[in-house]
Amino acid sequence: MVLQSELFDITIIGAGPVGLYAAYYSGLRDCRTKLIEMYPGIGGRLISMYPEKEIFDVAGHPKILAADLVRLLTEQAMQYRPTVVLDERVTGLRLLQERVIELTTPNGLHYTQTVIVSVGCGAFVPRKLDIPNLIDLEGHGIHYFLTSFEALRGKRVLIVGGGNSAIDWALSLVGIAAEVTLAHRMYRFHAHEARVAMLLASKVRVMFPYYALKAVLGEDRVTGAVIWNERSGKEEEIPVDAIILSIGMLTNLEPFRAWGLNIAGSGIAVAPDMSTNIPGVYAAGDIATYPGKILLITAGSGEAATAVNSAKEYILTGDLGR
Numbered sequence: 553m554v555l556q557s558e559l560f561d562i563t564i565i566g567a568g569p570v571g572l573y574a575a576y577y578s579g580l581r582d583c584r585t586k587l588i589e590m591y592p593g594i595g596g597r598l599i600s601m602y603p604e605k606e607i608f609d610v611a612g613h614p615k616i617l618a619a620d621l622v623r624l625l626t627e628q629a630m631q632y633r634p635t636v637v638l639d640e641r642v643t644g645l646r647l648l649q650e651r652v653i654e655l656t657t658p659n660g661l662h663y664t665q666t667v668i669v670s671v672g673c674g675a676f677v678p679r680k681l682d683i684p685n686l687i688d689l690e691g692h693g694i695h696y697f698l699t700s701f702e703a704l705r706g707k708r709v710l711i712v713g714g715g716n717s718a719i720d721w722a723l724s725l726v727g728i729a730a731e732v733t734l735a736h737r738m739y740r741f742h743a744h745e746a747r748v749a750m751l752l753a754s755k756v757r758v759m760f761p762y763y764a765l766k767a768v769l770g771e772d773r774v775t776g777a778v779i780w781n782e783r784s785g786k787e788e789e790i791p792v793d794a795i796i797l798s799i800g801m802l803t804n805l806e807p808f809r810a811w812g813l814n815i816a817g818s819g820i821a822v823a824p825d826m827s828t829n830i831p832g833v834y835a836a837g838d839i840a841t842y843p844g845k846i847l848l849i850t851a852g853s854g855e856a857a858t859a860v861n862s863a864k865e866y867i868l869t870g871d872l873g874r
């Protein structure tokens with residue numbers, strides 16, 4: 553028997569930008585809200601991976617530092633005083649009865665009528681390359697993301713990848729690093745066209761297309777890289793002090809499958825109202841997937857608002873509302 557005082561209306565798992573916006577919107581809809589985050593701090597990847605990077609594509613902000621966006625999202629989210637639980641990873645989700653869901657964390661149980669899963673990539677590891685000394689040199693010149701640009705001041709930096717993140721790292725480091733090179737092995741960039749144009753017009757040396765990282769040089773720390781052209785077979789050794797591998801993330805979706813959620817491709821499958829296959833459970837942000845999905849903060853914020861509205865409707869009407 554769950555006490556009414558323990559039962560929240562909406563519990564949001566994950567306090568990244570999407571979870572924070574969901575917390576705000578849930579308060580706006582007069583829902584008793586709980587936000588659970590597995591790290592001691594909030595902000596998701598904006599804080600853990602790129603606090604100093606500028607973001608250009610959030611509605612209403614021509615340019616904003618990731619850490620500043622998190623500060624504003626937090627201010628907005630806290631207006632309605634949600635209960636915030638930090639440093640607790642949600643490890644289990646179980647539907648006990650209609651409008652009563654039990655969440656498990658190492659510290660105990662949480663009860664809620666509805667859940668919004670906004671865990672980003674969940675438990676993820678950066679995608680790596682099969683290069684023998686790569687892992688040994690992690691922390692000694694091999695990076696997967698940057699929490700501080702200052703560490704690379706005056707250094708020669710190689711960025712591997714051709715997505716938005718790779719291009720953002722390259723452009724952010726111009727004027728800080730001594731030299732910036734970007735190598736991309738595909739025949740086109742998977743990035744916003746305007747940023748690609750900026751990259752090509754910048755001081756960054758762009759090795760593209762078909763240029764891949766073949767070897768990392770250095771014993772105690774990175775001293776260089778061998779780049780090869782996969783078409784011509786031609787190799788070039790370039791001296792570098794740091795290499796940023798920006799080639800994506802590997803997400804472990806097994807925990808969500810174990811909760812009974814339907815998985816499609818790289819995320820939790822959702823309907824247009826952001827509902828999952830479990831009644832009362834919704835998903836939003838990078839973890840939610842549907843045809844046409846894009847992985848952007850702005851898109852995730854829209855999904856969060858939809859998820860909250862759907863959850864509110866479900867609270868008011870139960871399964872009849874579905």
Ligand SMILES: Cc1cc2nc3c(=O)[nH]c(=O)nc-3n(C[C@H](O)[C@H](O)[C@H](O)COP(=O)(O)OP(=O)(O)OC[C@H]3O[C@@H](n4cnc5c(N)ncnc54)[C@H](O)[C@@H]3O)c2cc1C
Pocket residue numbers: 565566567568569570571588589590591594595596597598601602606607608609610640641642643670671672673674675697716717720836837838839847848849850852
């Ligand atoms: C280098 C880089 C640059 C980017 N630049 C941009 C950009 O310029 N513009 C843009 O729109 N997007 C950008 N993105 C994408 C953007 O960061 C994501 O779309 C956004 O972070 C998704 O937000 P989210 O809240 O869904 O997930 P996240 O930011 O990943 O937050 C998820 C949160 O959930 C927590 N969590 C996970 N599992 C659990 C659990 N079991 N229990 C409790 N908490 C849990 C995590 O700790 C995390 O805090 C970039 C991404 C990267 C990697």
